Amino acid sequence: MFLTNQDVIELTEWRRRLHRMPEVSREEAKTAEEVQAFLEANAPDRIVTSLGGHGVAAVYEGREPGPTVMVRAELDALPIEEISDAPHRSAIPGKGHLCGHDGHMAILAALARGLGRQRPRRGRAVLLFQPAEEDGSGAAAVVADPKFREIAPDIAFSLHNMPGIPFGKAALAEGVVNCASRGMRITLTGKTAHASMPETGISPMNAVAHLMSALTALSHGSTLDETFSLVTITHAEMGEPAFGIAPAHAEIWATLRTLTDSRMQDLCARAEALAAEAARNQGLKVDIAYDDVFHHCENAPEAVAHLRRALEAEGVPHDEGAGPIRASEDFGRFGQKAPAAMFFLGAGETYPSLHNPDYDFPDDLIGIGARVFMRALRDILG
Structure with missing residues (x-):
């Protein structure tokens, strides 16, 4: 595990800080500022801001030439009132991180911790915090931004937490995964x-x-x-x-x-x-x-192979799941530009569903998701 116990404590608190301040699609200015501040403290070689709106990307350069590997999380929350007694519940009426994007951001923040301490040997690792996923406009805006050409990936990864799947188990398959x-x-x-x-x-x-x-x-x-x-x-x-x-x-x-x-x-x-x-x-x-x-989201075989090896190396149980899901996901836009794959990480079989007013990202998934992505990054970039 590349994270210390103190890292896990700090990442959990940071995730909960984001949870308290949800911003909906195209309004993620304060969230982007929080992300930028966290990244600056973890020594990337470059930070790209205002990417496709409020998007932020951190670039970690290797010593030798090699591919660019991107891992993506989402910045935005939902226009839904949260029902929760948690101390970190939303402080913004009518808005809530009820899809887990705060947790996805924390997973990428964990990668920033690890990459800041040990750069990849070759190529580049790009951590993208994408705006406006929930309304489908964010990935298209990022790809259309001229700044994206400077960090365009050769391969891209993402995940989504998924209630209904046993906690900590992953679902990963080739082909269409989102409608x-x-x-x-x-x-x-x-x-x-x-x-x-x-x-x-x-x-x-x-x-x-x-x-x-x-x-x-x-x-x-x-x-x-x-x-x-x-x-x-x-x-x-x-x-x-x-x-x-x-x-x-x-x-x-x-x-x-x-x-x-x-x-x-x-x-x-x-x-x-x-x-x-x-x-x-x-x-x-x-x-x-x-x-x-x-657009539909489709997992490329070569990207799936990298994630599958990472899951196995990290001892994360996984299977192909129940096939494509009806919900949509704009990560498919990146798959039109480079081989890409998304896996689903179980939040628990009886856990509240995504977009439910009582949903809250399970903090214990932060370390699991980060380990899988870091293993994939190290396998490809050294």
């Missing part, structure tokens, strides 16, 4: 009327009622194969909160989900056709926009 998804926003516009004479206006009511069921009927399959699709209505509103006005405006928000990016294009086309037909039948104008766009 593609995106938020579809359908806006319908007609003409208002007095509520006593609705026939003089053009209401979106019938179109909304039809689309609620028609969109969800696009869902197909319960197993995650190439034909899988899932449409979930997440929000709908119509008209003004008044009794005297027949409405002219409505919005429907739906999350579209497929196993792969190619399947997503087909699902979008079918959903758009339904919206256009419903609007046309009711004499409405329709506008469609997309938010929270996640």
